[in-house]
Amino acid sequence: xxxxxxxxxxxxxxxxxxxxxxxxxxISAYKKESPVAGSILSVLLxxxxxxxxxxxxxxxxxxxxxxxxxxxxxxxxxxxxNTIIEATRIATxxxxxxANAVDVITEKNSGxxxxxxxxxxxxxxxxxxxxxxxxxxxxxxxxxxxxxxSLPHVELKAxxxxxxxxxxxxxxxxxxxxxxxxxxxxxxxxxxxxxxxSRLSKEQLLRSLxxxxxxxxxxxxxxxIMHDCNxxxxxxxxxxxxTTAIGVKVGVNHRHPASYxxxxxxxxxxxxxxxxxxxI
Amino acid sequence: xxLGRQKIEADMAHLKSKxxxxxxxxxxxKRINLPLTREDVLSLHIGDMVLITGKIVTGRDKIxxxxxKERLSGARIPFNLEGTILYxxxxxxxxAGKDFEIIAAxxxxxxxxxxxxxxxIADYGLRGVMGKGGMGRQTLEALKKNRCVYFxxxxxxxxxxxxxxxxxxxVWKLREFGSTDAMWxxxxxxxxxxxxxxxxxQSLHEIVERKTGREFKKLTG
Numbered sequence: 001x002x003x004x005x006x007x008x009x010x011x012x013x014x015x016x017x018x019x020x021x022x023x024x025x026x027i028s029a030y031k032k033e034s035p036v037a038g039s040i041l042s043v044l045l046x047x048x049x050x051x052x053x054x055x056x057x058x059x060x061x062x063x064x065x066x067x068x069x070x071x072x073x074x075x076x077x078x079x080x081x082n083t084i085i086e087a088t089r090i091a092t093x094x095x096x097x098x099a100n101a102v103d104v105i106t107e108k109n110s111g112x113x114x115x116x117x118x119x120x121x122x123x124x125x126x127x128x129x130x131x132x133x134x135x136x137x138x139x140x141x142x143x144x145x146x147x148x149x150s151l152p153h154v155e156l157k158a159x160x161x162x163x164x165x166x167x168x169x170x171x172x173x174x175x176x177x178x179x180x181x182x183x184x185x186x187x188x189x190x191x192x193x194x195x196x197x198s199r200l201s202k203e204q205l206l207r208s209l210x211x212x213x214x215x216x217x218x219x220x221x222x223x224x225i226m227h228d229c230n231x232x233x234x235x236x237x238x239x240x241x242x243t244t245a246i247g248v249k250v251g252v253n254h255r256h257p258a259s260y261x262x263x264x265x266x267x268x269x270x271x272x273x274x275x276x277x278x279x280i
Numbered sequence: 281x282x283l284g285r286q287k288i289e290a291d292m293a294h295l296k297s298k299x300x301x302x303x304x305x306x307x308x309x310k311r312i313n314l315p316l317t318r319e320d321v322l323s324l325h326i327g328d329m330v331l332i333t334g335k336i337v338t339g340r341d342k343i344x345x346x347x348x349k350e351r352l353s354g355a356r357i358p359f360n361l362e363g364t365i366l367y368x369x370x371x372x373x374x375x376a377g378k379d380f381e382i383i384a385a386x387x388x389x390x391x392x393x394x395x396x397x398x399x400x401i402a403d404y405g406l407r408g409v410m411g412k413g414g415m416g417r418q419t420l421e422a423l424k425k426n427r428c429v430y431f432x433x434x435x436x437x438x439x440x441x442x443x444x445x446x447x448x449x450x451v452w453k454l455r456e457f458g459s460t461d462a463m464w465x466x467x468x469x470x471x472x473x474x475x476x477x478x479x480x481x482q483s484l485h486e487i488v489e490r491k492t493g494r495e496f497k498k499l500t501g
Contacts, residue, residue: 039329040434043472047437060372060384060438096383098372098460109458141389141413141435156500167500174496177489179389179413181435228499232492237435238413239474240488270436 006276007087007133011065012095014135014274015057018048021209022185022246022271029183029236029243037241044236044269059270062097063137065119068203070132072280077123080131084121088113100140122199131278134206142180142268146201147172148194151260160260162221165190165250169225170232172264173245178238181268183246185209186229189263191253201265204249206273213250222248236269311470315363316407318427324475326484330431331470335449336365336410340388342461343453344396351403358452359465361404365431368393368411370460372438373448380448385466386438387412390430398422410473414485420477430477432484444471 023045030041051058067084071077089112091097101115102108113119126132149168151160156171158164169188176184189200213219226248235241246269255261312320314334324330337359339347368390372383390397390411397409401422409419410431423429434441447467454462476484 043434043437043440047434047440050443051439054439056439056442057372057384058439059436060370060386061388062372096372096374098370098384099458100460109460111458139436144389170496170499174492177413177485177492178435179391181412231499232495234488234492237432238488239432239476239484240491268436 003131003278004083004087004090006278007084008091008094010133010135010274010276011087011091011097011137012055014137014272015062015095015097016055017052017274018058018270019208019273022269023048025209025246026183026269029246033236033241033243036239037236037243040236040239040241041243057095057097058272059139059268060098061139061141062095062100063139063272064100064143065113066136066138066202067119067121068134068136068206069121069123070126070128071123072126072129072131075131075280080123081121084119085114088119097137122203129280131276131280133276133278135274135276136202136205137272138202139181139268139270139272142176142184142266145172145176145180146266147175147264148198149262149264150194151262162217164260165221165262166225166228168262169248169264170228172266173229173234174232176266177234180266181270182234182238183236183243183269184229185247185267185269185271186225186245186249187265187267188225188248188250189253189261189265190250190255191261192255192259194261194263196253197261197263198265200251200253201263204251205265205267205271207249209247211249218250218252222250225250314365315360316365317363318407321407321427321429321479324429324478325480326475326478326482326487328475330473330475332365332431332473333469333471334364334467335359336367336466336468336471337361338367338369338371338462338464338466339393339400340368340370340461341392342457343463344393344400346453346457347404348396348399357404357463358450359463361406363405363407365408365410366400366404366406367466368409369464371442371464373459373464380451382442382445382448382466384438385442385445387433387435387441389413390415394419401426401428414476414483420481420483420486423477423479424481427479429475429479431473432476433471433473441471444468 187204
């Protein structure tokens with residue numbers, strides 16, 4: 001099999017099949033919910049089943065493809081980039097994906113999900129002899145309600161500490177209400193610069209919902225924020241209920257003494273991510 | 281306790297029995313047929329679960345902007361919008377020979393067209409708009425004034441909802457706006473939705489937002 005074809009399969013898997021940990025979290029939420037919120041969750045789970053069975057996209061918004069790629073030393077990033085672009089064109093036609101890349105100058109849709117900076121690709125070199133490609137299909141509804149904060153934030157009474165971070169996340173989720181398709185999975189990035197924390201928060205969304213943070217302080221923070229998000233009562237699709245978030249993941253970088261950026265990446269319940277491991 | 285999958289199936293069966301037996305104690309799911317009349321709209325209230333059957337049209341950002349700016353007379357739109365539902369949806373559709381095959385057809389975030397919707401409702405004789413996430417004050421007032429209603433359908437359930445689209449009848453503005461932003465004419469059967477904004481000025485979204493606002497204050501006070 002060629003790498004290009006494996007990447008097309010990766011697209012298909014990501015678009016049509018919800019990761020097992022997310023499905024398990026929805027089932028466990030379903031057991032706890034009231035009749036109305038429960039019936040909404042049952043439709044979502046039914047949708048997951050149909051999509052997997054018929055190999056059709058879970059959601060018509062197949063999003064912005066975001067790649068996180070770990071590249072072995074001997075592999076050319078430029079070649080990889082071209083292969084991904086080629087696979088994107090094929091996947092758009094064959095899965096099919098919705099064409100989502102719009103030229104900002106002409107307002108024309110490229111029709112094949114490729115364009116300037118589209119798909120998004122983040123490369124990192126690895127010492128291992130295998131290529132690891134993580135693909136996330138990030139829907140626009142939840143991307144549009146994601147937010148960046150610079151602390152201190154007076155109105156939120158958010159100081160430069162983890163209590164401040166908690167306030168930022170609650171503010172973002174409260175303002176999002178049901179617009180980004182809850183139950184949400186929330187990635188948080190804290191650090192020195194706004195581009196850096198935005199990438200970091202998105203990278204958190206790759207973690208399994210069962211993954212416990214290796215750092216005890218962050219693990220505790222993640223649990224606390226998730227608990228408080230669920231106290232808000234926004235519920236499945238924003239029509240009220242006990243389940244507003246099914247995962248909160250926090251990542252940190254060192255910060256500048258004068259800066260404390262917090263980025264909150266919100267992901268819809270249809271958290272479409274998939275991994276390809278390719279031996280070179 | 282039943283396992284997850286079994287419990288879901290039991291719940292779906294219960295939902296179906298409610299539809300078939302509307303006299304059961306729990307609130308029945310209402311079946312509605314399009315086109316809707318003013319009286320039909322007035323019989324709907326927030327919280328009502330409905331199954332929609334008939335012809336609906338889609339429209340997102342570009343269609344709303346266009347309808348608003350052009351203020352077309354009904355005759356210039358190839359579809360009859362009187363009494364129908366405008367669905368905020370950018371579907372995935374595959375061309376299969378001469379026909380169109382529906383692949384995925386879930387709702388998009390309605391709030392993006394808030395600045396246009398009140399005028400579209402007033403000008404084109406719609407009886408319903410449908411999407412996800414709810415809409416704002418301007419739209420709520422237009423719903424009341426023009427006897428129209430907002431249906432909230434299931435965000436992200438695109439494969440499930442595509443099965444309720446029985447036929448893609450036609451399309452308008454395909455070349456100009458592209459497949460996602462074109463106006464599609466669908467025939468739907470038993471398309472599920474919940475009334476979350478009604479013609480009486482009630483909004484379930486405002487109620488939830490107020491309730492969550494109180495919790496937010498407690499959590500950040």
